[in-house]
Amino acid sequence: MKVLVIGAAGMVGRKLTAALLAEGHVGGRAIGSLVLADVVAPEAPASAITVTTAAADLSAPEVAGQLVADRPDLIFHLAAIVSGEAEADFEKGYRINLDGTRHLLEAIRLAGQTTPYWPRLVFTSSIAVFGEPLPEVIGDTQHHTPLTSYGTQKAICELLLSDYSRRGFVDGVGIRLPTIVVRPGKPNKAASGFFSGIIREPLAGQEAILPVADSVRHWFASPRAAVGFLLHAASLDTALLGNQRNLTMPGLAATVGEEIAALGRIAGAKATALIRRVPDLVIADIVAGWPKAFEASRAKTLGFRGDSSFDEIIGIHVEDELGGRIG
Amino acid sequence: MKVLVIGAAGMVGRKLTAALLAEGHVGGRAIGSLVLADVVAPEAPASAITVTTAAADLSAPEVAGQLVADRPDLIFHLAAIVSGEAEADFEKGYRINLDGTRHLLEAIRLAGQTTPYWPRLVFTSSIAVFGEPLPEVIGDTQHHTPLTSYGTQKAICELLLSDYSRRGFVDGVGIRLPTIVVRPGKPNKAASGFFSGIIREPLAGQEAILPVADSVRHWFASPRAAVGFLLHAASLDTALLGNQRNLTMPGLAATVGEEIAALGRIAGAKATALIRRVPDLVIADIVAGWPKAFEASRAKTLGFRGDSSFDEIIGIHVEDELGGRIG
Numbered sequence: 038m039k040v041l042v043i044g045a046a047g048m049v050g051r052k053l054t055a056a057l058l059a060e061g062h063v064g065g066r067a068i069g070s071l072v073l074a075d076v077v078a079p080e081a082p083a084s085a086i087t088v089t090t091a092a093a094d095l096s097a098p099e100v101a102g103q104l105v106a107d108r109p110d111l112i113f114h115l116a117a118i119v120s121g122e123a124e125a126d127f128e129k130g131y132r133i134n135l136d137g138t139r140h141l142l143e144a145i146r147l148a149g150q151t152t153p154y155w156p157r158l159v160f161t162s163s164i165a166v167f168g169e170p171l172p173e174v175i176g177d178t179q180h181h182t183p184l185t186s187y188g189t190q191k192a193i194c195e196l197l198l199s200d201y202s203r204r205g206f207v208d209g210v211g212i213r214l215p216t217i218v219v220r221p222g223k224p225n226k227a228a229s230g231f232f233s234g235i236i237r238e239p240l241a242g243q244e245a246i247l248p249v250a251d252s253v254r255h256w257f258a259s260p261r262a263a264v265g266f267l268l269h270a271a272s273l274d275t276a277l278l279g280n281q282r283n284l285t286m287p288g289l290a291a292t293v294g295e296e297i298a299a300l301g302r303i304a305g306a307k308a309t310a311l312i313r314r315v316p317d318l319v320i321a322d323i324v325a326g327w328p329k330a331f332e333a334s335r336a337k338t339l340g341f342r343g344d345s346s347f348d349e350i351i352g353i354h355v356e357d358e359l360g361g362r363i364g
Numbered sequence: 365m366k367v368l369v370i371g372a373a374g375m376v377g378r379k380l381t382a383a384l385l386a387e388g389h390v391g392g393r394a395i396g397s398l399v400l401a402d403v404v405a406p407e408a409p410a411s412a413i414t415v416t417t418a419a420a421d422l423s424a425p426e427v428a429g430q431l432v433a434d435r436p437d438l439i440f441h442l443a444a445i446v447s448g449e450a451e452a453d454f455e456k457g458y459r460i461n462l463d464g465t466r467h468l469l470e471a472i473r474l475a476g477q478t479t480p481y482w483p484r485l486v487f488t489s490s491i492a493v494f495g496e497p498l499p500e501v502i503g504d505t506q507h508h509t510p511l512t513s514y515g516t517q518k519a520i521c522e523l524l525l526s527d528y529s530r531r532g533f534v535d536g537v538g539i540r541l542p543t544i545v546v547r548p549g550k551p552n553k554a555a556s557g558f559f560s561g562i563i564r565e566p567l568a569g570q571e572a573i574l575p576v577a578d579s580v581r582h583w584f585a586s587p588r589a590a591v592g593f594l595l596h597a598a599s600l601d602t603a604l605l606g607n608q609r610n611l612t613m614p615g616l617a618a619t620v621g622e623e624i625a626a627l628g629r630i631a632g633a634k635a636t637a638l639i640r641r642v643p644d645l646v647i648a649d650i651v652a653g654w655p656k657a658f659e660a661s662r663a664k665t666l667g668f669r670g671d672s673s674f675d676e677i678i679g680i681h682v683e684d685e686l687g688g689r690i691g
Binding site for chain 1 (some may be wrong): 506524
């Protein structure tokens with residue numbers, strides 16, 4: 038089977054690539070070749086499987102056609118600019134997050150007009166399609182009320198994915214990822230950055246800033262769970278989805294206080310003492326509009342599995358990023 | 365005030381034009397000029413108000429910019445190809461119903477980059493953004509589950525309208541029109557055509573075909589009510605809408621049997637005898653997936669008013685189309 042990963046250089050893309058190459062198969066089908074695409078060509082990991090890399094900007098209309106010319110059987114579309122950037126640069130957000138996805142869907146549809154072609158397309162959507170007012174626990178039939186251009190773009194792509202799938206042009210599955218914690222690497226300026234920072238920095242012996250109250254509740258998944266969602270979506274029986282091709286993934290609901298308690302259990306009081314509370318009303322206000330928890334019943338019934346506790350999420354970070362060592 | 369109507373040659377567009385010219389003002393502001401645009405230039409009615417007509421295909425990227433160059437204060441965007449055509453011609457549907465609307469939104473945004481510009485934009489969406497499974501009575505927070513490309517395109521335009529409004533580029537109001545009855549003119553091939561046909565043809569002494577059961581329930585508004593919705597949306601205080609710029613209009617829920625009973629009360633048994641029951645399973649199947657009734661609480665609270673009975677709907681047809689005379 039031929040596999041294409043678009044957005045392969047990002048954090049989730051790199052972890053997905055590693056998992057694909059380590060497993061060597063998806064849903065029982067051996068991976069014959071893997072193409073890794075991103076705006077800047079990703080590094081090709083050493084592997085027994087043929088790995089090709091490509092510098093590809095989906096927002097250029099002809100690029101999607103080049104990527105699907107080899108008719109991949111399975112396509113992961115992870116490429117997007119993040120929420121903050123899509124809000125700061127309106128045109129770029131629509132060009133990449135909306136037009137890029139549409140070019141890909143169109144390239145797949147047009148490829149199928151000469152010879153039958155019906156690839157599985159796994160698209161990463163986001164819980165940013167939802168915004169206040171929201172119930173405490175959000176069901177699977179919650180209507181889309183995005184409060185950002187990023188969330189709007191993801192919601193539109195969900196609708197396109199369902200329509201192109203209904204028409205038989207593609208076999209699409211959209212998965213709404215929870216906020217990924219613990220993100221490895223340096224602190225960034227995303228409003229959600231502190232959810233990872235208050236775990237990652239103390240584990241590395243560094244101070245972390247907490248800009249919101251301990252009572253703030255949000256919806257999380259580890260990078261390992263996110264890769265698991267992607268792989269499950271790649272081999273799922275899509276006949277079970279009907280016309281609704283997009284699914285909220287089963288994350289873990291936790292408060293900041295619960296995050297800190299888990300950190301204490303794993304790394305002790307010297308770690309939690311490194312968290313400095315510096316209230317930031319701007320960030321608090323943004324975060325107040327975010328979803329707190331979901332039912333995710335459809336996804337669970339379909340076999341998607343999330344993390345079981347915040348202790349497990351921290352343990353995954355320690356194992357995958359810190360070589361099992363703390364501080 | 366300058367007013368622009370895009371899609372002015374259609375049934376609703378013509379009735380809206382007549383109402384605008386008859387009233388001479390919208391929301392207390394006098395209409396100084398009116399531009400009527402459609403794919404084929406509409407006829408300019410005789411009027412004391414300056415009326416200009418334009419042949420304009422919104423799917424051509426440069427056309428929207430030409431239409432907003434004169435900076436209309438109020439824009440009605442009614443232009444779309446219908447459900448059946450958007451399903452039959454996938455590319456045309458997306459080009460006109462999605463790209464056309466996006467070109468218009470972009471032209472408005474770009475016009476505002478030189479000098480402040482914040483026109484009211486009234487967009488006609490559709491109850492086709494909803495599809496089975498649906499509750500018997502659909503609330504205002506029902507999630508979008510379109511079962512057609514047309515419904516998908518309208519749902520996407522709703523999301524764009526909300527985002528462009530949230531960003532301050534336009535002052536948008538999207539209204540989800542019920543199925544309009546009684547449509548004047550000849551029978552057409554739309555799956556919903558019989559809802560009008562079983563009233564219109566008997567009133568004209570003609571036979572009408574009824575392809576579904578008398579128990580089929582659906583959601584209706586008269587052309588006069590539809591024009592009322594548009595005019596109210598044009599002058600509504602949009603601060604009351606928050607970030608959710610799209611509203612389900614208050615239609616009237618009625619079964620086919622209730623339609624026929626109303627026809628009997630108004631035109632007698634000789635009219636209802638002209639309805640011939642010829643079951644069509646294809647049409648019955650399409651119609652079974654359609655919404656049956658809505659709460660429309662938000663719209664009612666905001667002052668939108670629908671028809672009060674099917675007798676009233678038939679009465680409006682007799683008055684506006686038949687000169688008050690029953691065939």
